[in-house]
Structure formats: C-alpha cells, structure tokens
Amino acid sequence: MGMYAILFERNLIKIAIGITLLEASANLFLIVLGYRTGGSIPVFTLAGEVRSMVLPTPQALTLTAIVIGLATSALLLSLIMLLYRHYGTLDVREIRRLRG
Amino acid sequence: MNWQIHLPALVLAVPLLGAFASPVAGLGGRATRNAWMIFISVLTTAVCIMLWQKVIAGGTAVYVMGAEAWNITLPSGLSWPVRIILEVDAFSAFMAVVGSIAALAGAFFSLRFMDRFTGLEKFSALYFLLVTGMLGMQLTGDLFNFFVFLEIASVASFGLIAFWRDRPEAVEASFKYMIISTISAMFILIAVGFFYGRYNAVNIAAVARMLQMGYAEKIALVFLVVSLAMKCGAVPMHMWTPDAYAEAPAGVTCLLVAVSQASLYGLFRVCFSLYGASLGSTVVPWTIIVMGVLSMFIGVTMAVIQKEIKRLMAYHSVSQIGYILMALGVGLLALRDPQAMADYGFTAMKGGIFHIINYTMYKGLLFLTAGAVFYSAGSRNLNELGGLARVMPQTTFMFVIAAAAIAGLPPFNGFVSKLLIYQSTFAVYPLLAVAALVTSVLTLASFVKVFQTAFLGPAKKTYENVTEVPASMLLGMSLLTIVIIALTLFPGWTLSHLVEPAAKALVDQAGYISAVMGGGL
Amino acid sequence: MNPLSVVVRTICDVFAWFMGIYGIYIIIHGHLTPGGGFQGGAVVATMAAFLLVSHGGKKLLSFAKPGFYSGIETAGLLIFITTGFLGLSATFFYNFLAGRGGLFGAVVPIGPNSGILNSAGTISVMNMAVGLEVIGGLSLILIYMFKGIRLFDDQTGGSETGHDR
Numbered sequence: 176m177g178m179y180a181i182l183f184e185r186n187l188i189k190i191a192i193g194i195t196l197l198e199a200s201a202n203l204f205l206i207v208l209g210y211r212t213g214g215s216i217p218v219f220t221l222a223g224e225v226r227s228m229v230l231p232t233p234q235a236l237t238l239t240a241i242v243i244g245l246a247t248s249a250l251l252l253s254l255i256m257l258l259y260r261h262y263g264t265l266d267v268r269e270i271r272r273l274r275g
Numbered sequence: 276m277n278w279q280i281h282l283p284a285l286v287l288a289v290p291l292l293g294a295f296a297s298p299v300a301g302l303g304g305r306a307t308r309n310a311w312m313i314f315i316s317v318l319t320t321a322v323c324i325m326l327w328q329k330v331i332a333g334g335t336a337v338y339v340m341g342a343e344a345w346n347i348t349l350p351s352g353l354s355w356p357v358r359i360i361l362e363v364d365a366f367s368a369f370m371a372v373v374g375s376i377a378a379l380a381g382a383f384f385s386l387r388f389m390d391r392f393t394g395l396e397k398f399s400a401l402y403f404l405l406v407t408g409m410l411g412m413q414l415t416g417d418l419f420n421f422f423v424f425l426e427i428a429s430v431a432s433f434g435l436i437a438f439w440r441d442r443p444e445a446v447e448a449s450f451k452y453m454i455i456s457t458i459s460a461m462f463i464l465i466a467v468g469f470f471y472g473r474y475n476a477v478n479i480a481a482v483a484r485m486l487q488m489g490y491a492e493k494i495a496l497v498f499l500v501v502s503l504a505m506k507c508g509a510v511p512m513h514m515w516t517p518d519a520y521a522e523a524p525a526g527v528t529c530l531l532v533a534v535s536q537a538s539l540y541g542l543f544r545v546c547f548s549l550y551g552a553s554l555g556s557t558v559v560p561w562t563i564i565v566m567g568v569l570s571m572f573i574g575v576t577m578a579v580i581q582k583e584i585k586r587l588m589a590y591h592s593v594s595q596i597g598y599i600l601m602a603l604g605v606g607l608l609a610l611r612d613p614q615a616m617a618d619y620g621f622t623a624m625k626g627g628i629f630h631i632i633n634y635t636m637y638k639g640l641l642f643l644t645a646g647a648v649f650y651s652a653g654s655r656n657l658n659e660l661g662g663l664a665r666v667m668p669q670t671t672f673m674f675v676i677a678a679a680a681i682a683g684l685p686p687f688n689g690f691v692s693k694l695l696i697y698q699s700t701f702a703v704y705p706l707l708a709v710a711a712l713v714t715s716v717l718t719l720a721s722f723v724k725v726f727q728t729a730f731l732g733p734a735k736k737t738y739e740n741v742t743e744v745p746a747s748m749l750l751g752m753s754l755l756t757i758v759i760i761a762l763t764l765f766p767g768w769t770l771s772h773l774v775e776p777a778a779k780a781l782v783d784q785a786g787y788i789s790a791v792m793g794g795g796l
Numbered sequence: 797m798n799p800l801s802v803v804v805r806t807i808c809d810v811f812a813w814f815m816g817i818y819g820i821y822i823i824i825h826g827h828l829t830p831g832g833g834f835q836g837g838a839v840v841a842t843m844a845a846f847l848l849v850s851h852g853g854k855k856l857l858s859f860a861k862p863g864f865y866s867g868i869e870t871a872g873l874l875i876f877i878t879t880g881f882l883g884l885s886a887t888f889f890y891n892f893l894a895g896r897g898g899l900f901g902a903v904v905p906i907g908p909n910s911g912i913l914n915s916a917g918t919i920s921v922m923n924m925a926v927g928l929e930v931i932g933g934l935s936l937i938l939i940y941m942f943k944g945i946r947l948f949d950d951q952t953g954g955s956e957t958g959h960d961r
Binding site: 238242249252253256257 | 835940941944945
C-alpha cells in the first residue's frame with residue numbers, strides 16, 4: 176500500500192504519507208516477531224503470576240526504528256515546505272529542474 | 276589501564292562528542308567553531324590510524340559496548356549473544372582509515388567554503404554525525420546496529436545535501452534522495468527482522484554461525500543486496516547520485532563519497548562474512564558483476580555529455596563503483612573454489628579493495644577541485660568556464676593529478692588497481708575486461724574535455740579578477756593529493772600492508788566468527 | 797493562527813501542565829514500566845503543540861523562544877555522551893552506577909517486584925538525558941515548522957531568504 180502511494184501518487188504530501196505507511200508496516204513486522212502464544216507484557220514491575228512473557232528485544236528494536244522514522248518524516252515534511260516555497264507547486268511532475 | 280583496547284569505541288565516540296558539542300562550540304563565534312571542527316577531525320583520523328595499526332598487529336579486535344562479555348550467561352548456564360559489539364577486522368579498519376582521511380579533507384575544505392552560509396554550527400554537528408554514522412557502519416558487528424548507523428548517516432546526509440536551502444535544486448535533490456533512501460532502509464529493516472525472527476540474534480557472527488539457507492534467507496539476501504547497492508549508487512538505482520552529489524556543498528560531497536563506500540563495505544560484509552560459504556548458487560556474484568558492468572557503462576556514457584562539472588563527476592562516481600562491484604563480484608564467484616581463488620579471485624579482491632581507497636581519494640579530490648572552481652569563479656557550467664589555469668595554478672595541478680589517477684594512466688595508483696581488475700576479470704569472462712578497458716578510455720576522454728574546457732584556453736573577460744582559493748581549502752585538497760602521490764609511489768607497500776590483510780580478512784569467514792564466538796564454526 | 801475561545805484557552809492552560817507531569821513521569825519510570833526517554837519526551841513536546849493550537853501562533857512565539865529549547869536539547873545530548881565516557885573504566889557506556897548503592901544504585905532482587913525507582917544506574921540518567929533532548933528537539937521542530945508556515949502568509953519570507961547564494 177505504501178509502495179503504491181510512493182510510486183504512483185503525484186502530490187508530494189501523499190508521497191510522504193506513503194513513506195510513513197511503509198515505515199509503520201516495517202515496525203509492525205518487527206514487533207510481531209516477538210510474540211509468544213499466551214504471553215503477557217514484558218514488564219517486571221508488579222508482574223504477579225506469569226508463565227511467559229512476550230519478547231522485549233524486538234520492542235526495543237522497533238522503538239529505535241520508530242524514532243528514526245520520526246526524524247525522517249520530520250525532515251521530509253520540512254523539505255516539502257521548502258520545495259513548495261521554491262517551486263510554488265506540490266505536483267511532483269513539475270519539480271524536475273534537475274534532469275539528464 | 277590499557278586505553279588501547281578502547282580504540283574501537285573511541286573511533287565512534289570522538290566524532291559523536293564533536294557533533295553534540297558543536298552547538299556549544301558555536302557559541303564562541305566563528306574561530307571556536309572552526310577550531311573545534313578541525314580538532315575533532317584530526318583526532319578522529321588519528322584514532323582510526325591507531326586502530327588500524329592495532330588490528331594489523333593483533334588480529335581482529337572485538338569491543339563490547341556497555342558490558343564485559345559479548346554474551347549473557349543466565350543462572351541456568353545458557354549463554355546467548357545479546358550484547359552490541361564492535362568487531363573490527365582488517366577490512367573494517369582499512370575502510371575506517373580511508374573514510375576518516377576523506378572526512379578530514381572535507382572538513383578543512385569546508386572551513387572557508389561555507390563562509391557564505393548561515394547556521395554553521397548545525398553544519399558542523401551534521402557533518403560529524405555523518406562521520407559517526409559512516410564509521411559506525413564500518414566497525415559494527417551487529418546487524419541492527421548497522422541499520423541504525425546507516426540511518427544516522429542517511430538522515431545527516433539529507434540535511435547536508437539540502438543545506439543550500441536557497442537553491443531549489445538542492446532541496447529537490449535531497450528530497451529525491453530521501454525517498455529512495457528511506458524505502459531501501461525499510462527493506463534493510465525487514466531483512467534484519469527476518470534474521471532476528473529466525474535465529475533470535477542480530478549479532479553478525481552468531482547469525483553467520485547458525486545460518487541455514489532457506490526461503491527467508493534468500494529474500495533477506497535480495498533485500499540487503501539491492502538496498503545496499505542502492506546506497507552506493509549502482510545501476511539501476513543510481514538516479515539519486517548525480518543530483519545529490521552535484522547539489523551538496525563540495526566538502527560534503529567529499530564525505531558522501533566516503534559514506535557510499537561504507538555501504539559498499541556493508542554489502543561485502545553481508546556477502547562474504549554473513550553468507551559466505553552458504554551462498555549456494557552463482558546467481559548473486561553474477562548479479563553483482565552485471566550491476567558493476569552496467570554501472571561502468573551507463574555512468575561513463577552519461578558523463579561524457581554533461582555540461583555541469585559536479586554532475587559529470589558524479590556520473591563518473593557511478594562508473595567507478597561499477598569497477599569495484601565487478602572486482603568484488605569476481606572474488607565472490609571464486610569464494611567456494613580454492614583453486615579459482617588462488618588463480619584470479621584473490622587478485623580481483625585485492626584490485627577491488629585497492630580501488631576503493633584510490634577511488635575515495637581521487638574522487639574526493641575531484642569534487643573538492645570542482646568546489647574550488649565554483650568558489651572562485653562562481654559557475655559550474657562548462658560552457659561558461661575557461662582559461663582558469665593561469666589564475667588558479669595549484670588547483671589545476673591537483674585536478675590534473677586526480678584526473679590522471681581516475682583515468683588509469685600509468686604510473687598513478689588508478690592504473691595499478693585497474694590492472695589488477697583487468698587481469699582477474701579476464702580470467703572469468705574476457706568481455707568483462709574489455710568493458711572495463713573501454714570505460715577507462717571514455718573516462719580519460721571526458722576528463723580531457725573537462726580539463727581543456729575549464730582550465731586551458733585563453734583567459735575570459737569575466738574571470739579576470741578570479742584568484743586562487745584560500746589556504747585552508749588548498750590544505751584540504753593537498754591532503755588528498757599527498758595521499759594519492761604516496762599511493763602512487765609506494766604501490767608495493769600499499770598492496771602488501773594495506774590491501775592484502777583486508778582481502779584476507781574478508782575471505783576468512785571462519786576467522787570472523789571465531790574472533791567473537793571463540794572456538795570453531 | 798488565531799487563538800481559540802476563552803473556554804478552550806483556560807482548559808488548555810490547566811491541561812498543559814498535566815501533560816508535562818505525565819511526560820516526566822514516563823521519562824523517569826523508564827526503566828520499570830514501558831516508556832523511557834523518547835516516549836516521555838514526545839508527550840512533553842506535545843505541550844508545545846497544544847499551546848500553539850489554543851493560544852495562537854503570535855503568543856506562542858513570544859514566550860517560547862527557540863534558544864531555550866535549543867539549550868535544553870544540547871544539555872541533554874551532552875549529559876548523554878558524558879555518561880558514556882565516564883563508563884570508560886570498563887567499556888564505553890558501561891553501567892557504572894548499578895548495584896552499588898548510592899545515587900541510582902539500589903540492588904534489585906530477582907523476580908517480579910514492585911518497581912524500585914532508585915535502581916538501574918546509568919540507564920536512568922540516560923533516560924532523563926534523552927528525555928531532555930527529545931523535549932527540546934521536538935518542540936524546536938514544531939516551532940520552526942510553524943514559523944515556516946508563516947513565511948507563506950508573509951510572501952516576503954522574513955529573514956530567511958536572500959542569503960546563501
């Protein structure tokens with residue numbers, strides 16, 4: 176879904192949304208990797224009687240990936256604002272001064 | 276206390292400290308900021324060289340971040356590799372030295388080049404973040420850590436390419452680069468996820484030990500190869516290279532060249548040390564070779580017709596990456612067969628690795644000279660330039676050296692590495708060597724064109740009061756020139772002390788694993 | 797951006813402090829419950845967004861200066877990297893404060909327990925450093941993006957054009 180938006184949409188903001196979708200899917204994939212059937216949340220405080228916990232390591236990996244994704248999205252949106260100021264349009268087919 | 280064991284971490288910590296403290300240093304005005312930038316760059320280069328010496332003397336260095344052992348031992352006796360480690364073998368140390376020299380040259384150059392820009396303490400912080408990301412990619416022994424450093428380097432480079440925020444082309448170039456780079460980074464993340472899901476570890480040595488080639492590993496391999504080749508600028512994912520390299524400020528482009536080498540390092544670490552002997556068929560090496568040949572051709576043919584200096588050089592960058600990919604693809608092809616390895620594989624790898632250091636040095640120098648021309652003459656368009664050799668003699672001299680090196684003229688270092696590549700690829704498939712030779716001729720042709728157009732010829736009226744660039748920029752360029760001349764004068768020493776340990780370390784997957792895990796495969 | 801009505805403004809004034817406290821709670825308890833530096837910092841940064849929406853842009857820019865947030869961000873970063881260097885006695889980023897008593901050093905018994913806030917050594921310090929940095933960084937992003945939007949209304953671009961040529 177995200178790839179379709181990135182490849183085929185013409186509005187810059189929609190491309191940015193596509194990238195956010197792509198990142199969200201990758202992060203979701205990482206979290207799901209840690210699932211153990213019938214596990215509870217991997218928090219030790221006041222845990223009580225638990226038999227198995229979901230793996231916490233992919234949650235740490237995913238948190239890092241989310242932060243990275245946030246930084247990229249923030250930069251992407253700032254660049255879109257700058258592009259709008261320079262080119263006056265958000266249509267990606269018009270923003271082609273560099274070619275050849 | 277022996278502080279030499281902390282060298283791998285210091286290589287990462289020093290530029291990181293430089294990045295974080297840059298806003299503070301910037302409070303003291305221009306002089307403090309410049310002094311801090313130079314200080315940190317010199318310190319980074321010194322630490323990298325010391326690390327390289329240590330690895331050559333003592334074997335692969337493993338450094339555990341944040342704890343004392345690389346595995347965690349539960350009370351039940353089960354030990355599992357969970358720590359983040361830095362594993363530095365000869366190839367990593369070699370690439371770290373190359374990258375830090377390029378960073379130092381770019382830092383010297385940027386001192387005066389960036390004078391017209393505002394917000395320079397952020398430039399310095401981003402610059403050092405990019406250096407940290409590059410060095411981190413080259414030193415880490417952990418897959419997810421590699422992804423994190425790759426993203427640090429990428430985000431820093433997005434900001435640096437768009438630094439010239441008044442030029443719409445720069446912002447457009449950064450935007451295009453950002454989209455492609457983010458997509459490829461997500462694919463790398465998914466590949467790392469595959470490995471974690473199957474083997475419950477992201478430590479490269481641990482995964483390499485447990486690796487069994489199945490469906491998921493093949494998909495992960497495809498993702499990793501394609502994404503990392505994209506970050507180097509290999510065809511068919513090269514579209515961002517001319518835009519991004521041309522529109523970035525010149526010192527940044529010099530560093531971007533080194534960063535693309537870091538992702539090349541990642542590609543070969545994945546192919547050689549992670550998959551290594553498990554790489555079943557010959558599809559992957561041939562794919563890399565084909566990508567290399569295509570890059571060489573398309574890069575140089577697109578370069579001949581360019582009108583703008585830096586765009587032309589960026590296309591040459593694509594073609595030189597093609598050389599390296601081809602050489603290392605041949606090495607990968609010969610990995611399973613010791614006889615083939617002794618015949619041509621090892622020569623190919625030596626040629627490829629020597630070409631990495633040659634390429635970084637002369638391509639960095641070329642971009643810096645183009646930046647110097649732009650700083651003095653104010654134009655990058657070859658149709659407008661002319662007759663600059665009279666007013667900029669030192670820049671012209673360094674440009675001639677770099678152009679001769681890239682074209683592979685004897686006796687320069689470019690010739691030596693290209694000769695090794697021709698010899699070895701001829702043994703695999705003669706057409707590959709022919710393609711490489713034709714590319715070399717076309718490279719020479721296009722650089723003769725640039726030299727004649729920009730530097731020779733009668734002095735033009737518009738450039739009458741153009742002067743030579745300031746001394747600090749010359750210092751940065753001459754640093755790279757000195758390294759090129761040193762590589763030219765001592766190819767034997769370079770090959771046997773720099774390149775050969777690196778090639779041996781790359782081929783030796785068992786050694787890589789046992790340095791971390793202890794014991795054999 | 798125009799300020800919203802008095803009712804909204806009063807409620808937002810109260811709620812903004814609540815968000816700040818909640819965010820700081822998440823940061824400090826990062827080693828015991830889900831959360832930590834980044835998550836808590838993001839919650840506190842939405843305080844800036846909250847005040848922006850309710851009070852309007854002019855008022856926000858008058859009391860939230862970018863220099864202040866930049867200073868917080870730099871302070872957070874410097875604490876982070878200094879803590880890393882201090883652990884250099886064993887390895888970089890080594891947790892030299894854990895298990896030793898004193899500040900942040902209470903020993904934790906094995907097994908589920910009610911969380912001990914004083915434990916976990918340098919992890920807590922780094923949580924707080926990262927929290928500071930994220931607060932500064934995200935608030936800065938919001939403020940600068942808002943300034944960027946105002947550039948379009950002005951049509952002159954303010955002080956951000958004309959240089960860098």
